[in-house]
Structures are given as C-alpha cells and as structure tokens.
Amino acid sequence: MHVSVQWRNEVEKQYDTYLEKVKEFLSIPSVHDETSVKDGAPFGQPVADALEYILNYCEEIGFTTHNVGGYAAHAEYGTGEEIIGVLCHVDVVPAGDGWTWDPFKPELRDGKLYARGAIDDKGPTMAAVFALKIIKELGLPLRRRVRIIFGTDEESGDWVGLRRYFAEQPMPLMGFAPDAEFPIITAEKGILICHLVQDVGTLSAQRESGWTLASFQAGNRENMVADKAEAVLTGDGDVFAVKEQFQSYLMKRRIRGYAEEQNDGVRLVLEGISHHGMEPHKGLNAGLELARFLHALDLDERGRQLIRLIHDYFVDSFFGEKLGIDIEDDINGKLTVNVGTFSYVQDGQAKLGVNIRYPVKAGTSEIMGKLKAAAQAFGYTVAPNVIDQKPHYVKHDHELVKTLQRVYEAHTGEEATLLAIGGGTYGRALDTGVAFGPLFPGEEETAHQKDEYFNVENMKRAMAIYAEAIYELAK
Numbered sequence: 219m220h221v222s223v224q225w226r227n228e229v230e231k232q233y234d235t236y237l238e239k240v241k242e243f244l245s246i247p248s249v250h251d252e253t254s255v256k257d258g259a260p261f262g263q264p265v266a267d268a269l270e271y272i273l274n275y276c277e278e279i280g281f282t283t284h285n286v287g288g289y290a291a292h293a294e295y296g297t298g299e300e301i302i303g304v305l306c307h308v309d310v311v312p313a314g315d316g317w318t319w320d321p322f323k324p325e326l327r328d329g330k331l332y333a334r335g336a337i338d339d340k341g342p343t344m345a346a347v348f349a350l351k352i353i354k355e356l357g358l359p360l361r362r363r364v365r366i367i368f369g370t371d372e373e374s375g376d377w378v379g380l381r382r383y384f385a386e387q388p389m390p391l392m393g394f395a396p397d398a399e400f401p402i403i404t405a406e407k408g409i410l411i412c413h414l415v416q417d418v419g420t421l422s423a424q425r426e427s428g429w430t431l432a433s434f435q436a437g438n439r440e441n442m443v444a445d446k447a448e449a450v451l452t453g454d455g456d457v458f459a460v461k462e463q464f465q466s467y468l469m470k471r472r473i474r475g476y477a478e479e480q481n482d483g484v485r486l487v488l489e490g491i492s493h494h495g496m497e498p499h500k501g502l503n504a505g506l507e508l509a510r511f512l513h514a515l516d517l518d519e520r521g522r523q524l525i526r527l528i529h530d531y532f533v534d535s536f537f538g539e540k541l542g543i544d545i546e547d548d549i550n551g552k553l554t555v556n557v558g559t560f561s562y563v564q565d566g567q568a569k570l571g572v573n574i575r576y577p578v579k580a581g582t583s584e585i586m587g588k589l590k591a592a593a594q595a596f597g598y599t600v601a602p603n604v605i606d607q608k609p610h611y612v613k614h615d616h617e618l619v620k621t622l623q624r625v626y627e628a629h630t631g632e633e634a635t636l637l638a639i640g641g642g643t644y645g646r647a648l649d650t651g652v653a654f655g656p657l658f659p660g661e662e663e664t665a666h667q668k669d670e671y672f673n674v675e676n677m678k679r680a681m682a683i684y685a686e687a688i689y690e691l692a693k
Contacts, residue, residue: 221358221693225629225682228352233678237331240344241324243271244333248309250374258288261309261379265370268308272343272368279351281366290383292367295350296360302691303365303390304350304684305380305644305651306343306397307372310335312438314445314492316668330671338665341672342396342656342680343368349685362692365390369644372397373439376411376605380647390651392618392691395644396684398653399661401626404612404619405638406646406653407496407550410574410582411440411605412589414527414598418520418565429455431512431521432483432564436505440558440571442666443501445492447508447560451515452483460484460515467511473502486511494666495573496640498556499536505560506533524568527596532557538574541588549611550577550638553585568598575640578609610646618691622654625687629679632659654687656680 251262259266266288273283276293285291313321313334321334331341346366353360367390370379429451437444451460461477464486468475475488488508493501509528517525531540538544538555545553559571576585590600612619614636623634645651656677657663664670 223356223358223686223689225352225686226678228356228685229348229678229682232348232352236344236348236681237326237674239275240331240341243268243340243344244324244335245322246271247322248335249312250309250371260288261371261374265309268340269368269370272308272347276347276366280354281350284387286383286386288370289379290367290369292365292387293347293350294363294365295354296363296692298360298362300362301365301388301390302362302688303367303393303648303651304346304688305367305369305393305395305647306346307339307369307644308343309370309373310338310340311373311442311666314438314442314668316445316489318669321670326674329674331674332669332671334670336670337656337672338670339372339397341677345656345677345681346396346684349681349688352685353689358689358693360689360692362391364688364692372644373441377607377647380644384647389649392616392650393648394618394622394652394654394687396655396680397643398639398641398645398655399637399657399663400655400659400680400683401632401634401637402619402622403637403639403643403645403653404614405549405578406610406642407553407575407577407640408580408582408609409605409607409642410572410576410585412572413601413603414570414572414589414593415601416524416568416598418567428516428518429453429460429483430518430564431524431562434508434524434560434562436508437557437559437571439495440556440573441495442558443490443493443495443498443503443556444505444558444560445490445501445668447488447490447504449486449508449512450480450483451486455483457484463514464511471507473507492667494641494663495556495558496554496575496642498554503557505557509533521562521564523596524562527592527598528557528560528570531592541592543574543585543588545577545580545585547577547579549579550609550640553577553580554640575642576609578611578638582606607642607646610651612650612652616650618650618652621690622652622687625683625690629683629686630658655683
C-alpha cells in the first residue's frame with residue numbers, strides 16, 4: 219500500500235514539544251559517575267536519571283519499554299517478528315572547560331541549541347523518538363517492529379551496557395545510529411583503547427638540585443583531545459627562568475596558559491582545544507604541548523622518562539608515524555592516535571590513556587607490538603585491560619543502505635554518498651548497522667567540544683528523514 223506523507227509538515231507540528239523535551243533531557247548531566255554506581259545504575263545516578271527520563275516519556279506517548287538493569291533499554295512500536303533497530307545513547311562526555319553558558323542549562327540562541335550532548339547524542343536520540351511518534355500518531359501500518367535502543371556507556375569505549383543488553387535481547391535485522399553525519403556511514407575504523415602504565419619502581423623521583431616533576435595531569439577521556447594540562451615542578455631551580463621560558467614558548471606557539479610560582483617550585487598550566495579523539499589533529503592537545511615544553515627542561519630521572527615517552531612517540535605524531543604504525547587503506551584512510559589522558563604523580567603511578575583508530579584492513583597485532591615496544595623502551599607496560607572494537611563494514615548493495623540512500627536523496631535532492639569514518643558509533647553494535655546523520659555535509663562538528671550545539675532547522679530536516687527512513691525500513 220502506497221502512503222503519501224508530508225514528513226516535514228508533520229515535524230513542524232511536533233517541534234515545539236520536541237524542543238521542550240530535549241531541553242529537559244539535556245539538563246540531566248549524564249556523565250559516567252563511579253561515585254554513585256549501584257544496582258540499577260551501573261554507570262552512576264546521572265546516567266540512570268537520563269535513561270529513566272527518556273523511558274518515562276516513551277511510555278507516556280504509548281511505546282512499550284524494557285530496561286535491562288540500567289545497562290541499556292528500549293522503546294518499541296509496531297508488530298512482526300523482525301526488528302528494525304535505532305541505536306542511541308543517553309550518556310555524554312564531561313563538559314570540560316571554557317563554555318560560554320552552563321553546559322547543562324540548554325541555551326537557544328540564533329537558531330542553535332547549546333548544551334553538552336546536544337549533537338552527541340541526546341538531540342538526535344530525542345529526534346528518533348519523535349520520528350517514531352509521528353509514525354505512531356499517523357497510524358501507519360508496519361510489518362516489522364521498531365526498537366529505539368538506548369545505551370548508557372557509549373562514550374566509555376567499552377560498551378558493557380550494550381553487550382549486557384544483547385545478551386538478553388535479540389539482535390535487530392538491521393538499523394542505524396543517529397550519531398554521526400549524513401549521508402550514510404557504512405565503514406568505521408577499529409578502535410583500540412589502552413593504557414601505558416608505570417608504578418614507582420626503582421627510578422628516583424627526587425633529585426638533590428634542579429627540578430623534579432611532582433605531577434602532570436591532562437585530559438578527561440581517551441576519546442577526547444585534552445583541552446587543559448597542568449604540571450607542577452618542585453626543587454631549587456631558577457623559577458624566574460622557567461616562567462620566562464614558558465611564556466616565550468606560549469607566545470611562539472600561540473597557546474594560552476600561565477606559570478605561577480609556588481612555595482617549593484612552579485606550576486605550569488596550558489590550555490588546548492578539545493576535539494573528538496577520532497580526529498586528534500583538528501584539536502590542540504594540551505598534554506602533548508606541555509610535554510613538548512617540558513622536554514627542554516632538565517628533570518629528575520622518572521619525570522624525564524615520562525616526558526620522553528610522550529615526546530618521542532606521540533608529539534607531532536597523530537597518524538602513528540613515530541610508533542611505526544602509520545597505516546592507511548582505501549576504505550577508512552589513515553590510522554589516528556590520540557593520547558587523551560595523562561596522569562603522573564611523584565612517587566605514584568604514571569598512566570597514559572591512548573585511543574587508536576585503525577582502518578578496516580589493518581590488524582591489531584602489529585599495532586600492539588609497536589606500542590608495547592615503545593612503552594618498554596621507557597620502563598612502561600601496556601595494562602591488560604585493552605579494549606578492541608573491531609572495524610565495521612556494511613556492503614553498499616544491502617537493503618538497508620539502498621533504502622536510506624533513497625530517503626536521503628528524496629529529502630535533500632543531493633547524492634547520498636557512502637562514507638567511512640574514524641569514529642565509533644553504535645552502528646557497529648548491530649550485525650547490519652550504519653551511522654545516519656544528524657549532521658549534514660558542511661555543518662560544523664562540535665561533539666566533545668565546548669559550546670556543543672545543534673542547528674534547529676537542520677534537526678528538523680534530520681527528524682523528517684528519520685521518520686520516513688524508519689517507516690520505509692519497517693513498513
């Protein structure tokens with residue numbers, strides 16, 4: 219049966235309510251919080267609150283819901299044995315510094331809604347809910363069930379929540395994640411997340427004269443470019459000379475920061491520019507830049523070892539050149555390396571969090587071998603809890619891809635080219651899944667950055683596309 223729907227008109231009818239609900243959703247600071255982990259809230263209370271909010275609203279508008287112990291949940295509409303999945307997530311990365319407005323008090327200005335999670339992924343998540351709401355309220359017939367699946371730890375990289383969910387619930391026939399960009403992403407790089415660690419050992423973290431690296435801290439998550447770094451030097455070195463050198467370095471590199479004298483030394487603070495860890499070269503990694511400066515100083519033995527490890531293998535090496543893993547293929551392009559977290563305390567553990575995005579045709583044995591050798595050269599080891607999400611690829615002639623291409627082209631009048639990315643979306647959690655929007659070609663990418671936002675008019679376009687796409691896949 220042919221059904222003619224003016225999808226954009228239906229979106230306009232819903233949009234004021236959408237804005238009201240998405241603002242409420244964005245006001246929940248759903249960052250992973252280990253201090254409030256408990257039964258039903260495996261990733262902390264704020265994430266559990268966000269999941270509860272979206273499930274309650276889905277029940278209110280007539281969807282059937284199911285919560286798998288707070289690890290993940292779904293809202294469902296339709297009938298049939300087969301399931302179309304729309305995979306979203308309710309957790310967000312930490313806000314970071316430098317926001318113009320409170321990141322958890324959504325601000326609508328000049329056609330843009332600003333908040334942490336606006337584009338990644340609460341705005342698109344709510345858009346998917348409203349897309350299915352439109353289908354339900356129009357009473358359109360479906361032969362497949364539609365499940366909007368809500369993950370709770372997408373930003374952690376481990377995806378424990380979805381693994382628990384799919385251990386209990388069936389795998390959808392096919393589906394998409396509204397958590398990237400249009401037209402359609404059919405290939406995603408593999409993602410390795412690991413930590414280079416060193417306990418105190420026998421190396422001296424003190425020296426009789428000069429500078430000791432007392433601490434070095436930067437970054438919040440492995441999949442974010444660190445936007446702030448801080449180092450404390452103690453000892454009897456020339457404080458004035460270090461401050462002067464640091465200011466000169468900042469001016470030469472055109473970086474913001476400052477140095478301040480302390481009772482027993484000097485504190486150095488450097489400001490970077492956050493960006494998604496899949497494109498580390500597009501941000502300014504504060505940890506790498508501070509290590510570049512510290513490399514020129516005469517430090518204690520253990521502190522120098524850390525800085526040399528960072529400098530010799532990661533500074534100016536976003537594509538793995540210094541590690542010897544600069545791999546490229548014709549599907550995903552170049553491997554990327556992001557050191558997202560830096561943690562060092564004198565007489566305590568040292569730890570670097572590394573996020574490597576590798577092409578579909580690359581293997582991990584060579585990558586891990588080179589990384590372990592680099593770590594060992596400076597007295598570090600690779601911690602055993604390595605996360606390895608394998609590359610993902612959907613063939614271009616699949617029903618899913620062809621359907622989404624047809625819908626996208628009908629709404630935009632533009633060719634639905636097929637893309638490959640370094641990001642990791644929930645599309646890869648499906649046996650047959652792709653990433654589909656919400657960013658349109660040429661739109662600014664603000665995920666994981668300060669002043670994250672979505673464009674209101676473009677989110678309307680995305681919601682209309684999602685509504686028709688879901689209907690076409692499930693009808």
